[in-house]
Amino acid sequence: MDNLGTIGTTEEQIELLDVATNFCRDKSPIEKVRALIEEDLGYDPAVWQEIGELGWLAIAIPEAHGGVGLSMAEVVPIAEQMGRNLMNTPFGTTTLAAQALLAGGNEAQQAAWLPKIAEGAAATLALREDNGDWDLTNIACTGVVDGDQIKLSGKKQLVLWADSAAVIIASVKVDDAVRFVLIERSAVGDNALRREEIIDETARSFELTLDGISVPADALLDGSRTRETVEKIELAAGLIHAAEMTGGTQAVIDYTLEYLKTRKQFDKIIGSYQALKHPTVDNYVEYEKARTHLYSAAHSFSEQGRGEVAVRMAAAQAHSSYAQAADRGIQFHGAFGFTHDCDAQLYRRQAIFKGALIGDAAYQRSKLAGLLFD
DSSP states (O other), rough: TOOOOGGGGHHHHHHHHHOOOOHHHHHHOOOHHHHHHHHSOOOOOHHHHHHHTTGGGTEEEEETSSSHHHHGGGTHHHHHHHHTTTOSSSHHHHHHHHHHHHHHHHHHHHHHHHHHHTOOOOOEOBBTOOOOOOOOOOOOOOOEEEEEEEESSSSSEEEETTTTOSSEEEEEEETTTEEEEEEGGGGGGGGEEEEESSSOOTTTTEEEEEETOEEEGBBBBGGGGHHHHHHHHHHHHHHHHHHHHHHHHHHHHHHHHHHTOOOOTTTTTGGHHHHHHHHHHHHHHHHHHHHHHHHHHHHHTTSSSHHHHHHHHHHHHHHHHHHHHHHHHHHHTHHHTTTTSHHHHHHHHHHHHHHHOOOOOHHHHHHHHHHHOO
């Protein structure tokens, strides 16, 4: 695995990286990525089925619930290669939903849903609202106890792949306390979901209207573990998105290099000009930093305190590296770079969206400063 052996990569990570590299490259060529932008679903259901059959959704689920029994560290090489090939599926949201269940679900909830997820059922999270706050506890949506039912109200935004999810885990306030609630897809009417127009056209995002939705009282996750659940979601999301952005950084650098080595201007290959060579080298150095931080975070993920520091460092570096490399990719392609046909556009759009989901590099560094210096 290149230069990663010194920071504690596992044999499972190395094996998964090899398989994921070939699978994502073969199943997600750029022509298919662009074709799927025009499709309502946004991904190939046959590929999604293969992902389930490969056991990738079961990686970080305990064996007692039908999983493989590994950890989030082993999810990283898969997410990295998906990002590298712009393979957008419900993989990330489903993995996050499973981690939320492991952190805050009771035995019955885990027994009901984790085996289904391990077998290939999609899931997602509904956490964000129109306040745009990256603090997941700053919410206005509510749940009111009415006998053995919870009546929900409010609106959630940026609910990824909601139309494909068998279950949605939403955050609401019940008696002024933040709680998580399981909403089965069958309880969500078609009118409750509205597709949103987002900058990353390879993803699918929805606004979810909770008004009129009721769920059984036993759909609430354990209220005594809400804080643990929020922290687990934040860290797992930071790790997955850092992996996707690191993979994307590698891809957009490769894409730009190919152009620099073939495009001629004034009878010279433009890659021979120092004004283009030096920034490209800088981008590659920043990519190497991002990848090192990523696998260090994967290695430290489960360690109290150190894990959060490592994940936030990885997320900050990945976002800044991705944004910079994609910016230069657009710029170096000249006028063509500013058209939709330039693939660097797809990477830049994804970098913006990933930062919007978990907090951009500046936000991650501000959180990191609090951890290191308070």
